[in-house]
Amino acid sequence: MSPAREPVPRPVSWPGSRLVTQIDALTGRSLRALVLDPRVLATSLLAPFLMLAMFSQVFSGMTAGSHFPEGIGYIDFLAPAIMVNTSLQSGMLAGTNLSDEMRNGIVARFKVMPIWPGSVLIGRSLAELIRSLLRLTVLLLAALALFGFRPGGGVAGVIAGAGVAVVLGWGLGWIFIAIACWLRGAELIQNVSGAMLFPLMFASNAFAPVEGLPGWLSLIARINPMTYGIDAVRDLTLRGAAGLDAVIAVTASLSIAVVSLFVAERGFSRIH
Amino acid sequence: MAPLPHAAGGGARMSAAIEVRGLAKRYRDVVALAGVDLTVPQGTVHGLLGHNGAGKTTLVDVLATRARPSAGTARVAGLDVVRQARHVRRRIGLTGQYASIDEQLGGRDNLVLLARLLGARRAEARARADELLQLFGLTASATRPARTYSGGMRRRLDLAAALVNGPRVILLDEPTTGLDPAGRLDLWRIVRALVQDGAAVLLTTQYLDEADRLSDTITVLSRGRVVAGGTPAELKHRVGRRSATVRFAAAADLEAAGRALRRGGFRPAPAGERRAVTVPVERAGELAALVRVLDDAGLEPDELLVADPTLDEVYLALMSDPAATPEAVR
Numbered sequence: 001m002s003p004a005r006e007p008v009p010r011p012v013s014w015p016g017s018r019l020v021t022q023i024d025a026l027t028g029r030s031l032r033a034l035v036l037d038p039r040v041l042a043t044s045l046l047a048p049f050l051m052l053a054m055f056s057q058v059f060s061g062m063t064a065g066s067h068f069p070e071g072i073g074y075i076d077f078l079a080p081a082i083m084v085n086t087s088l089q090s091g092m093l094a095g096t097n098l099s100d101e102m103r104n105g106i107v108a109r110f111k112v113m114p115i116w117p118g119s120v121l122i123g124r125s126l127a128e129l130i131r132s133l134l135r136l137t138v139l140l141l142a143a144l145a146l147f148g149f150r151p152g153g154g155v156a157g158v159i160a161g162a163g164v165a166v167v168l169g170w171g172l173g174w175i176f177i178a179i180a181c182w183l184r185g186a187e188l189i190q191n192v193s194g195a196m197l198f199p200l201m202f203a204s205n206a207f208a209p210v211e212g213l214p215g216w217l218s219l220i221a222r223i224n225p226m227t228y229g230i231d232a233v234r235d236l237t238l239r240g241a242a243g244l245d246a247v248i249a250v251t252a253s254l255s256i257a258v259v260s261l262f263v264a265e266r267g268f269s270r271i272h
Numbered sequence: 273m274a275p276l277p278h279a280a281g282g283g284a285r286m287s288a289a290i291e292v293r294g295l296a297k298r299y300r301d302v303v304a305l306a307g308v309d310l311t312v313p314q315g316t317v318h319g320l321l322g323h324n325g326a327g328k329t330t331l332v333d334v335l336a337t338r339a340r341p342s343a344g345t346a347r348v349a350g351l352d353v354v355r356q357a358r359h360v361r362r363r364i365g366l367t368g369q370y371a372s373i374d375e376q377l378g379g380r381d382n383l384v385l386l387a388r389l390l391g392a393r394r395a396e397a398r399a400r401a402d403e404l405l406q407l408f409g410l411t412a413s414a415t416r417p418a419r420t421y422s423g424g425m426r427r428r429l430d431l432a433a434a435l436v437n438g439p440r441v442i443l444l445d446e447p448t449t450g451l452d453p454a455g456r457l458d459l460w461r462i463v464r465a466l467v468q469d470g471a472a473v474l475l476t477t478q479y480l481d482e483a484d485r486l487s488d489t490i491t492v493l494s495r496g497r498v499v500a501g502g503t504p505a506e507l508k509h510r511v512g513r514r515s516a517t518v519r520f521a522a523a524a525d526l527e528a529a530g531r532a533l534r535r536g537g538f539r540p541a542p543a544g545e546r547r548a549v550t551v552p553v554e555r556a557g558e559l560a561a562l563v564r565v566l567d568d569a570g571l572e573p574d575e576l577l578v579a580d581p582t583l584d585e586v587y588l589a590l591m592s593d594p595a596a597t598p599e600a601v602r
């Protein structure tokens with residue numbers, strides 16, 4: 001009826017996107033939420049700092065214990081563990097924040113788009129990895145400037161140690177992403193993730209040498225990739241070199257990442 | 273990515289945009305769809321009506337590949353929604369009942385992101401976003417986060433998001449809920465233009481006038497079953513007939529008219545309003561006869577209205593018919 005023809009969107013013939021494009025676009029999107037929002041970033045940077053302050057005060061008497069390596073201050077023993085834990089916490093956040101993400105309408109749209117659903121998860125996880133790097137940087141600067149952290153491994157050792165910590169946390173973080181993809185409801189995901197985090201964190205040599213732990217706990221600590229990771233990070237930061245521990249830690253966490261990615265992807269894209 | 277298969281039998285262009293056969297969907301003990309058949313040809317609008325919980329969204333979800341049918345088949349653009357889900361996804365545009373946009377991002381960034389995911393290069397993606405923002409009147413608020421948008425603006429962004437890939441099959445679940453009257457008219461114009469351009473649109477709505485004005489064909493769902501279907505005109509003819517309402521200024525004239533019409537073979541009935549009668553008139557000739565009868569009796573009506581039954585009457589009749597609303601099958 002109307003004289004002028006109503007405009008319609010021009011036809012397009014896009015071939016579909018490549019996986020790298022999907023991951024790039026989706027990482028960029030997640031980064032905006034995680035890093036470019038100053039309030040979210042500031043609070044996430046505060047946590048590792050607080051952890052350092054608390055543990056260095058509460059457990060400082062531990063150096064007197066018999067299992068403690070000779071000639072190493074507690075802060076030097078603690079800082080690598082906090083590095084690994086900060087990174088692991090970032091890994092956990094990648095999962096627990098995913099439940100908020102699921103409530104974001106656009107994720108429902110992603111699910112009916114011709115893309116690999118796993119890219120949504122990878123994008124999320126890579127953005128969290130970048131935030132984890134920022135958190136580690138802040139943590140190390142604070143440890144050096146305020147807590148008297150004097151790592152014997154030098155700059156190269158500390159950077160290598162931070163690298164192992166980041167890979168460890170990122171890899172284990174996929175466990176939490178998988179949990180978030182299979183469970184329904186933010187609270188359930190929080191609870192299950194929290195229950196996973198504690199053994200990973202405390203059934204390890206993070207806060208006390210394995211030999212100092214009670215029998216059953218030291219048993220878990222010996223199969224916990226965290227133990228190897230923390231040893232490797234300690235060796236690198238304190239001595240500038242690492243042995244088999246680093247290889248075990250990195251291989252284990254990357255294997256866990258790959259397996260968890262596919263488990264997570266199946267949970268994420270399942271339909272009813 | 274794997275190359276696109278040709279649709280069944282290589283006859284993609286011949287097959288209907290949407291073809292649903294015996295579709296059932298059960299969620300635990302709830303039967304959401306209990307055997308639905310539906311065909312929507314390319315280049316038409318199909319309206320889906322039904323009470324809350326009738327299964328409209330479930331049907332849309334199955335077509336959009338986000339719910340798995342329990343039985344039956346559904347094909348979109350000739351492609352099976354279960355076995356060829358990925359290819360179906362390339363061809364559909366979906367606006368769900370709840371907005372599917374990123375609240376943190378502005379309208380432009382939302383659309384750019386979607387275009388890139390669909391395979392546009394950065395520059396193309398930006399051009400596409402601007403084109404759609406323009407079309408939906410969102411250019412002025414393109415950069416502020418969508419969480420600051422009004423409900424209607426969000427709805428429009430969600431519609432724009434459904435059209436990024438220029439889909440030939442468009443699924444709209446209550447697209448005008450929350451739009452102001454101008455926004456609804458805009459949407460209707462866009463839907464009509466898309467269909468003129470050859471797209472097929474399946475839309476659910478609670479507004480019967482919307483279904484009436486926009487749809488080529490309508491399906492009425494009740495408790496997961498199709499209880500009526502056809503063109504709006506066909507549906508209206510099922511429940512009621514065209515009738516004339518004759519109104520008089522004086523009560524005496526009304527009585528005289530009643531007598532005259534009965535003598536003339538009509539069946540006048542008191543109308544809801546005072547001093548008016550309604551008379552079923554099915555053919556144009558009957559209307560002429562009616563006017564003649566009144567004229568011969570020397571009666572001059574104040575007002576004479578001829579009206580089709582409305583879709584509201586059709587809908588209410590369908591919904592109050594117990595046969596139309598079988599108990600959910602267990």
Ligand SMILES: Nc1ncnc2c1ncn2[C@@H]1O[C@H](COP(=O)(O)OP(=O)(O)OP(=O)(O)O)[C@@H](O)[C@H]1O
Pocket residue numbers: 272299300302303304322323324325326327328329330331369
């Ligand atoms: N994910 C689900 N799990 C369980 N039951 C569901 C689910 N989705 C829908 N249902 C049920 O299926 C039935 C049909 O729901 P549907 O959302 O398709 O209705 P609708 O016609 O879209 O209603 P409305 O007009 O309210 O949007 C309802 O009884 C609903 O409770």
Ligand SMILES: [Mg+2]
Pocket residue numbers: 328329330369445
């Ligand atoms: Mg619905």
